Amino acid sequence: MAGGRPDQEAKGLPVFATTSAPLGLMGPMLFAMASVTDDVDVAAELPLWSWVSRSYAQQRHLANASLRKSKSTQPQHLVVMGIPSTDQPMRYPLRDAQRATWLTYREVARAENNFTGALLQLYVFAAAERRSDDSPRDTVDTAQLAPTVNEYATASLQRLAVEGGDTTNAPSYVQRRVVLRDGWRDVSKADGAVWESPCIGVKASVVSPEGIVGGATSLTKLSSALSLPATPAFTSAARYMCHVSTALWQEALHHRNSLWLDLLTDRHPTTNKKMGMSNSWGVPTEVGMSQKVVIWLNYAYTAFPDVPYLMKGDDDMYLKVPQYLSDLRYTQQGEWGRPRSLMATIPHGDVIPATLGIDGTKDCLYRVWRLYYGDIIYGNGVGYILDRRLVQAALNPFDGSNVLLLKLLTEPYNSSLHNEYLSLIMQYEDVLVGKQVKDHLGAVRQLCPGRRVCYMADRRSRAHQILRPVPSRLTWNSVITHFGMPAIPYYVHYFHKNELKVAEEAKRLIERGFDVNAIEANATKCMEDWVASQVPKTLVGLGSVLDLSWVRGKPRTTYVVAEGDDVAVYDVRYKRAKAHIAKCIWVSG
Secondary structure, eight states, X not given: OOSOOTTSOOTTOOOEEOTTSTTTTXXXXXXXXXXXXXXXXXXXXXXXXXXXXXXXXXXXXXXXXXXXXXXXXXXXXXEXXXXXXOSOTTTHHHHHHHHHTGGGSTTEEOGGGTTOSSEXXXXXXXEEOOOTTOOGGGOOOGGGGSOOHHHHHHHHHHHHHHHTTOOSSOOOEEEEEEEEOTTGGGOOTTSGGGGSOSEEEEEEXXXXXXXXXXXXXXXXXXXXXXXXXXXXXXXXXXXXXXXXXXXXXXXXXXXXXXXXXXXXXXXXXXXXXXXXXXXXXXXXXXXHHHHHHHHHHHHHHHHSTTOSEEEEEOTTEEEOHHHHHHHHHHHHTXXXXXXXXXXXXXXXXXXXXXXOXXXXXXXXXXXXXXXXXXXXXXXXXXXXXXXXXXXXXXXXXXXXXXXXXXXXXXXXXXXXXXXXXXXXXXXSHHHHHHHHHHHTHHXXXXXXXXXXXXXXXXXXXXXXXXXXXXXXXXXXXXXXEEOSSTTHHHHXXXXXXXXXXXXXXXXXXXXXXXXXXXXXXXXXXXXXXXXXXXXXXXXXXXXXXXXXOSSOSSOOOOEEEETTTTEEEEOOOEEEOXXXXXXXXXXXX
């Protein structure tokens, strides 16, 4: 505080909220918007971002010493998944495809169901790196929003006077805020302006004591809604918020599941890689991904203190959510290798499986898409889950053993640090996570029963690379796919919704003499017709890359059809793998 006396009580006095505060590296995109402009109504928006309010409430609950001793509440979510993505035209169709397909499953927490569900999925964004030849016309320098020393001192004096009941003699102060262009919310994707920033300038205004008393400022409303211990007079403006497109502002306010990372920018690729290819985007881009992932996992660990599992996904992945959550609940119950009670692992009627917190007597789970190992055990970056205790043990940047990691996480990419990045394997975010677990086994042993990590992996028959190196065959057993093209999840979604129906009908048709090849071909034709009726015309016709098995393949196991989703959930067993690299590895059969 500026302008106050040393003996004045600090409680309730104005503060300057900065990005170095806890969780300051990442947070809800709504807050980043509110840090620069009043043209987004935070008071009206925040109730629609209900996961944010619940997150703050749970953090307060656990921070209160008396409540900490009380009976714990059931976690709101079983898994929180962060998907790093970018503000690029080619990535928008990927996110649209995810939201139209697997993110519609019943247990996905989203705006349409007030963010209730076992799986909460959030997108993680940062601004794109600006090229030297980029036009400055669509950017506003948010540094000019910062108050001068005199403005901050005057704001402090105003708050002191208002708290003392002396509004008559309380001074007014000046603040500067970004102005957004008229009609920016309604700009269509077909309009080139949608890829420009909505920020058009900065406007100064006077903050009167009457506005503070009436609770009219956006910060006052935000502070009240989140029960903050103090109401800031100013916040540190998100540096890059006016560098992103109108399209991303629109997306964030429509779906309300976006996180903002203001510390760094997404670096441009330095290779000729295209979506769906297996080679690297280049060290600068890949290091940025590692920064995003580790910061995300640390944010999730703090922001969702009761959620047992923290996940990283890709914006070109498809997840058969009912099956994935059933598998996870099955293993959480400690029923490795035994037949599962399917009805206990999926919702049915009004019965929702209880969301259990971390059981301190059970092993620390590291669930991976596919398991790779040599010197380091890790899971492919398309999608993996970490027990929150593993994040605490291995990825805490404030641990003394992670001094270099903290340095490399909190600084923008610097080519002079190339060797340091490679020493932590930051050019591969999935390997980096595995390396951190390996390097912190001492901490893992202290937090995890049995002094170990338990790896849960899926074979290639369940986890698919659709495009590389050759098309992978989807069957009833499939649970996760990596596609690289925005049309593919529509085909995959149709397949999961209809494979059981096709198989059941095929039994009757085969008895009547129909050819299996004809049955398969007809099912594929119906899929292509459905996709053509559902997706943009520019995406139609790409289903030929898929290799589908509607009827053929190994016999289906016991199953239950998930209510509300109309997909079959199968009893897939996990078998203990015999390997010297780890004491506990379970692989799907």
